[in-house]
Amino acid sequence: MLDYNPSLDVLIVGSGFAGIYQLYQLRKLGYSVHIFDSAGDTGGTWYWNCYPGARTDSAVPIYGFSIPEIWEDWTWTERFPGWKELRRYFDHVDKKLDVKKDISFDTRVVSAHWDSNSDRWIVTAENGRVARPRFLVICTGFASIPYVPNLKGLDSFEGICHHTARWPQEDVDMKDKRVGVIGTGATGVQVIQEIGKDVKHLAVFQRTPNLAIAMEQRKLSAEKHDKMKKDGLYSAIFQRRLQTATGHDRELYPKSFLDTTPEERRLHWEEAWAQGGVAFLITNYLDAGTKDEAIAEVYDFWRQKVHARVTDPVKAELLAPKIAPHPLAAKRASLEQTYYEVFNQPNVTLTDVSKYPIEEINPKGVRTADGVFHELDILVLATGFDITAGVTQMDIRGVDGTSVKEKWAEGVYSNLGMTIANFPNLFYAYGPQAPTAFSNGPTCIEIQCDWITKCIKYMMDNNLARIEPEIEAEKYWHQQIWETSKYGPWMKARGWYNNSNIPGKPFEPLNYAGGVATYAAYIEEKARKGYEGFIFSTRSATGQINRMDRKVEIEQKRH
Known part of the structure; x- marks a missing residue:
């Protein structure tokens, strides 16, 4: 040793x-x-999470260190940076802090x-x-x-299989391959929308629909952010995030859902939705996640947004069913860019495994309870943690x-x-x-x-x-x-x-x-x-451990 x-x-x-x-x-x-x-x-998670489409779900500069010597000469290129940019950021951190x-x-x-x-x-x-x-x-x-569920026959699969949190650093070539993705949480959403355009066939296995929210990704202007730094806005943002409930620079809308009109709610939600990211959640009404009436109306607003983007009514209903699988914000918000459009592609299938569970995985692919066999070259496990x-x-x-x-x-x-x-x-x-x-x-x-x-x-x-x-x-x-x-x-x-x-x-x-x-x-x-709520101990010259009454005894020793 x-x-x-x-x-x-x-x-x-x-x-x-x-x-x-x-x-x-x-x-x-x-x-x-x-x-x-x-x-x-x-990099922590940004070392391990190098799967296709991996990126943060908090906007920058909020998602970053508040240490001035780091942000003063660092320029982000995207509102929600991907894993490659985050790795460059951590290299920058090392150069500044050694x-x-x-x-x-x-x-x-x-x-x-x-x-x-x-x-x-x-x-x-x-x-x-x-x-x-x-x-x-x-x-x-x-x-x-990473968590991998007990899937019958998983070890027998002869193709390429990886959990997203243990993705190979050298990446996996998926172009023109038959790919299956198990899981549609935040990670699954990112993978699916990233690879959908390149694979030969994409089989998505969904247990619970993801109530994903529009990311509204955009490139960032270096000139604008340099001015924000000089004007003290970066410092204000980092200080403000300590004052809110979610650690962002925004707060819940200070009004009850029950005290608003349908028209007021619609306009407020449209404005929050257009901002993208988590704004729709963290600037919602105070009781939007607790009052049944509010929960139902928020979900209906979201569902309409999804159905407007998915052309196949069967897939649209699977992705955004009439009866909500759970309230919005009951699970971590997933941010998407083109997730729902992927399901308009003819090379993409969607299986509801809550209705038709995965019966087995064999050397060549996945069989579900509806009798369909999905022949695959690559299996992606987006099954969480x-x-x-x-x-x-x-x-x-x-x-x-x-x-x-x-x-x-x-x-x-x-x-x-x-x-x-x-x-x-x-x-x-x-x-x-x-x-x-x-x-x-x-x-x-x-x-x-x-x-x-x-x-x-x-x-x-x-x-x-x-x-x-x-x-x-x-x-x-x-x-x-x-x-x-x-x-x-x-x-x-x-x-x-x-x-x-x-x-x-x-x-x-x-x-x-x-x-x-x-x-x-x-x-x-x-x-x-x-x-308060803690026990301190000292050690005497003879090696005996003595418990103390916190600050009181320390102050007595000083005097």
Whole structure:
């Protein structure tokens, strides 16, 4: 085994937005910090997600670091950049911040065990490297572990088969090939609209219609954005995104659906729809996702938009049925450009696998319950992610030897969506029980990583050995996750918002739904109160661990 810096202060797992931002903030304070990453380069999800059509669903510059030295001389070319541009962005980040010097690539963490004798984590990677940091910060995100359903005969398929989240870096040539796509979530939508024009035949296997929204993609003017920077608008945008519920620069329309006329609603929706992106969702009426009447009318508006674009009435009804499969926003919004037009092509078939399930996959293709055999050269699995596995994929064991996976087997328990009781000096960012999937990613990440940075500094400054949340604080936060979600539309659909996409997982909301601004204020208040809800420990000269009453005892020591 090869030890890495036995006196390391902080080890970070993952070098996407969260890992790099966390490294940047902690390194500024003079701490020794390093990153282990299983990938071959920086970018996190933008290293792994290189499938055809992969791009962000948050507009820039909102989707990016707020660090001025990064954005001051960077120019985006598209409103919603694709994976290639995002990779160039991360190369730019490295040039500005010199992050790669502190990253070990191709180093997959397989275990992290807490050592109570040294108050350090023993972190072991698949390649044999071992680190012993005081603090461990998991920055693997919520969509890092692909989920592949149990499809009979999948292993027998003789063609090319890949999950989108593990797409080959060298790409796959699909031109004039017979391609099947299983899954029509956000990823499926992106793949289908990208490859539809090039393949010989495209077979789409849809379980649930995607209530996709028009992206309204466009090229960006460098001159316009340079002026925005000079005029202070970039700074205003980054500050504004901290003040909204979703971490974007827009807020819900401050009016109830019930207080409007049909004409007023129609005009407001048309305006929001024309803006593209998530505007139709996040600038909707306050109760558009909770009142049955509002849910029905919003869906009908959306359905009309789809039917106007799909020429085959049978396909149109499959894509946008008369009876809504679930409320809009019950699943993560998918943004599309030409998705619905693809189904007007004669080389594209659409199978409703909720009615005609996939019976088997054999060496040559897919057979569905309607008796149709789809002969394929390539099979694309756009089947989603195991959201909690971003943390539980590693064998992380706390004070009593219990793993996080074992602890979360019957439900996720954390404090503030960043810490876990029985796991001292462990933090995670952009994972379960934070605003995560209900927010613009970089916004949530920077809020959490700033808090983690301040917490570590607080401990370093006060010679504290350990921090972990109180059990009661975890129970309270678990209750808050349910309380803020109980009326949400995502509780009326099966999917990864509520952990129901994985067989055997408990049904539970996985995101804090109180809003980014409320979350930021709440966690900051806990810090101001001496990290209320947490237990600190010191170690005496004889090696004995002593628990403290947070700030009170620290102040007494100072005086």
